[in-house]
Amino acid sequence: MSIDRRSFIKLLGASAGIGLAGVPMISVANEIMPKKGRRVVVIGGGYGGTIAAKYIRMSDPSIEVVLVEQNKDFVSCPFSNLVIAGLRDLKENTISYEKLTANHGIKLVHAEVTSIDVGAKKVVTSAGTISYDRAVLSPGISFRFDEIEGYDEKTTPEVIPHAWKAGPQTLLLRDQLRAMKDGGVVAMTVPQSPFRCPPGPYERISMIAHYLKHNKPNSKIVVWDANEKIASKEGLFKKGWAKHYGYDAKDASKGLIAYHSNSKIVKVDAKGKEIDNGVEALKADVINIIPPQKAGHIAFHAGVVGEDKKWCPVDQITFESKLAPGVHVIGDSCMAGPMPKSGYAANSQAKVCALNVVQLLNDKAPIDPSHVNVCYSYITDKEAVSVSAVYKVAEGKTISVPNSGGVSPDLSELEAVYAKGWIKNILTEMSS
Amino acid sequence: MRLKLIVALFAGGVAISSSAFAHEPSHTAMLSNTCNGCHGTDGASAGFNPTVGGTPQTYIIDQMKKFKSGERPSTIMGRLAKAYSDDEIAAIASYYSTHKYVLAKQETDPAKVARGKEIHKERCEKCHEDNGRSGDDGGTIAGQWKDYLKITFQEFREKKREMPKKMAAKIAGEGPLSDADIDALIDFYASQK
Ligand SMILES: Cc1cc2nc3c(=O)[nH]c(=O)nc-3n(C[C@H](O)[C@H](O)[C@H](O)COP(=O)(O)OP(=O)(O)OC[C@H]3O[C@@H](n4cnc5c(N)ncnc54)[C@H](O)[C@@H]3O)c2cc1C
Numbered sequence: 001m002s003i004d005r006r007s008f009i010k011l012l013g014a015s016a017g018i019g020l021a022g023v024p025m026i027s028v029a030n031e032i033m034p035k036k037g038r039r040v041v042v043i044g045g046g047y048g049g050t051i052a053a054k055y056i057r058m059s060d061p062s063i064e065v066v067l068v069e070q071n072k073d074f075v076s077c078p079f080s081n082l083v084i085a086g087l088r089d090l091k092e093n094t095i096s097y098e099k100l101t102a103n104h105g106i107k108l109v110h111a112e113v114t115s116i117d118v119g120a121k122k123v124v125t126s127a128g129t130i131s132y133d134r135a136v137l138s139p140g141i142s143f144r145f146d147e148i149e150g151y152d153e154k155t156t157p158e159v160i161p162h163a164w165k166a167g168p169q170t171l172l173l174r175d176q177l178r179a180m181k182d183g184g185v186v187a188m189t190v191p192q193s194p195f196r197c198p199p200g201p202y203e204r205i206s207m208i209a210h211y212l213k214h215n216k217p218n219s220k221i222v223v224w225d226a227n228e229k230i231a232s233k234e235g236l237f238k239k240g241w242a243k244h245y246g247y248d249a250k251d252a253s254k255g256l257i258a259y260h261s262n263s264k265i266v267k268v269d270a271k272g273k274e275i276d277n278g279v280e281a282l283k284a285d286v287i288n289i290i291p292p293q294k295a296g297h298i299a300f301h302a303g304v305v306g307e308d309k310k311w312c313p314v315d316q317i318t319f320e321s322k323l324a325p326g327v328h329v330i331g332d333s334c335m336a337g338p339m340p341k342s343g344y345a346a347n348s349q350a351k352v353c354a355l356n357v358v359q360l361l362n363d364k365a366p367i368d369p370s371h372v373n374v375c376y377s378y379i380t381d382k383e384a385v386s387v388s389a390v391y392k393v394a395e396g397k398t399i400s401v402p403n404s405g406g407v408s409p410d411l412s413e414l415e416a417v418y419a420k421g422w423i424k425n426i427l428t429e430m431s432s
Numbered sequence: 433m434r435l436k437l438i439v440a441l442f443a444g445g446v447a448i449s450s451s452a453f454a455h456e457p458s459h460t461a462m463l464s465n466t467c468n469g470c471h472g473t474d475g476a477s478a479g480f481n482p483t484v485g486g487t488p489q490t491y492i493i494d495q496m497k498k499f500k501s502g503e504r505p506s507t508i509m510g511r512l513a514k515a516y517s518d519d520e521i522a523a524i525a526s527y528y529s530t531h532k533y534v535l536a537k538q539e540t541d542p543a544k545v546a547r548g549k550e551i552h553k554e555r556c557e558k559c560h561e562d563n564g565r566s567g568d569d570g571g572t573i574a575g576q577w578k579d580y581l582k583i584t585f586q587e588f589r590e591k592k593r594e595m596p597k598k599m600a601a602k603i604a605g606e607g608p609l610s611d612a613d614i615d616a617l618i619d620f621y622a623s624q625k
Pocket residue numbers: 043044045046047048049068069070071074076077078079080081111112113114138139140141163164165196197200204296297298330331332333341342343344345346374375376377
């Protein structure tokens with residue numbers, strides 16, 4: 001249904017591009033801000049988009065930047081696992097766009113982008129079309145709901161939250177845990193890699209266990225992970241779970257966490273609160289299904305998704321799409337070799353992309369990229385761990401710089417302090 | 433109200449045009465921008481982590497090398513610093529040192545500030561001049577976040593991070609500083625505007 005509408009608007013956009021003005025409904029695709037000078041349209045005001053918009057303006061203020069974002073405020077997924085555990089207020093994860101746009105002269109349009117007419121260089125939005133010289137796409141993820149039998153895109157998350165896009169979903173999961181009786185069972189499912197934030201599910205397991213330990217100690221969290229092992233920081237998570245939550249890899253009946261690898265959800269019964277992995281069914285009081293993922297919807301409507309029908313192949317130096325010239329894709333939606341789908345990676349990619357978009361618009365050679373990624377995960381309210389890497393490009397491929405980066409040597413109280421420094425700084429970067 | 437707005441606009445305009453040159457795309461900018469996710473845009477930290485923007489070039493180079501070799505303890509910088517060559521470190525340091533040093537705005541206790549000032553003048557001003565604002569070798573301590581200073585003092589006092597002999601003498605030598613003295617010093621540096 002919604003796909004029909006989208007492709008209809010895409011058609012309209014395309015026809016506007018080839019000059020069929022005068023069609024009665026063409027007003028839908030009206031140019032809302034006629035372009036004078038050079039313009040970049042950035043789509044998505046999250047971890048990647050805000051930074052791309054800002055760094056383009058910082059690097060060359062003669063380039064006009066239009067940022068298109070569907071929501072009024074942005075709610076951060078990073079640190080939302082702490083909200084679920086009742087350790088943080090969702091407001092602290094929420095940023096607005098006023099200061100960013102005022103400080104850097106970024107034009108903000110609150111609208112949904114429905115397609116991109118690559119030939120005519122126009123972004124089609126729910127508010128009309130916007131012409132560009134280059135477009136930067138950072139729309140995050142969408143979900144492959146269809147891979148779970150019985151999952152209804154609309155109604156299932158209202159009962160079984162994914163909480164993999166922060167906001168009401170985060171609060172729903174938090175409130176379900178609060179409402180659960182002591183002695184209840186929480187079930188969680190982890191999709192096959194790659195997905196947004198490789199350590200995210202395991203941080204969430206830790207945070208839910210922390211909540212249970214202090215509030216409902218007779219309860220249990222049962223995890224079905226589709227992967228053959230914990231997708232990130234495996235040793236540290238297992239160590240932390242054993243230290244704080246009585247986890248025993250050999251005996252799932254012990255402690256607060258029962259973790260099962262190679263266990264992929266295939267079916268859900270939202271009404272009966274039951275999940276199924278093809279071998280057994282599990283009834284639970286609270287269920288958190290993290291669905292398998294793919295690039296944001298708009299990437300599909302813009303024709304930048306690759307052969308795998310999931311993610312977007314891009315040039316590793318400029319982040320220009322391999323499929324749609326003039327459109328750059330960054331953040332979760334893109335494929336950047338070994339870089340994880342993380343907020344810090346999106347931030348780094350945005351800066352690399354911004355500088356090279358400016359270079360290209362000024363007819364200059366692109367500059368070799370340099371990226372950093374660091375992801376912190378809390379094990380308890382006071383101890384955290386991290387994984388880090390520095391990346392560069394060699395022979396067209398993104399690689400992590402040898403003999404650097406890696407994971408924390410142990411659980412660390414200092415890292416739990418400096419992780420707050422990370423979230424404070426990165427959200428401030430995005431909002432000012 | 434309107435006047436304020438005009439002033440704000442004007443200030444904004446100046447900031448944009450004067451910083452445009454500093455931010456022109458370059459390999460150095462490429463190497464440095466990516467550190468901003470933790471240290472703040474232009475290295476001006478918004479909380480917890482140290483501000484590196486506007487600190488002395490020699491200090492940044494020195495610290496990056498100490499992180500790299502493990503001589504200075506760290507939670508994260510050691511792992512990251514290993515990825516950069518000496519030339520890259522020098523470029524990053526020159527980039528950050530040209531930015532404006534932004535002192536963190538924090539709440540402080542006036543009594544502690546007064547006590548800290550006394551100790552500072554007596555024992556520290558010689559190397560950390562201008563109330564901790566300058567002194568090439570010792571970095572910039574005025575206006576750093578209290579959380580960072582607290583961790584740093586702890587590392588010095590537990591001998592995890594090495595300090596110059598003369599500084600050690602002032603902190604832990606004869607008449608060693610008490611916890612309350614350190615607390616007072618932290619508030620004093622944090623109070624600098
Ligand atoms: C629980 C959890 C914990 C995490 N923790 C961390 C962490 O600690 N550290 C870390 O680095 N990363 C973490 N992440 C990952 C991080 O959230 C993502 O990698 C990051 O948000 C990706 O940035 P992005 O710009 O690609 O997408 P987003 O940040 O999601 O931004 C996309 C934006 O685009 C907008 N948008 C999408 N489509 C359209 C459209 N058609 N029209 C208009 N606007 C549109 C959306 O509204 C949104 O604002 C975590 C993720 C989760 C789920």
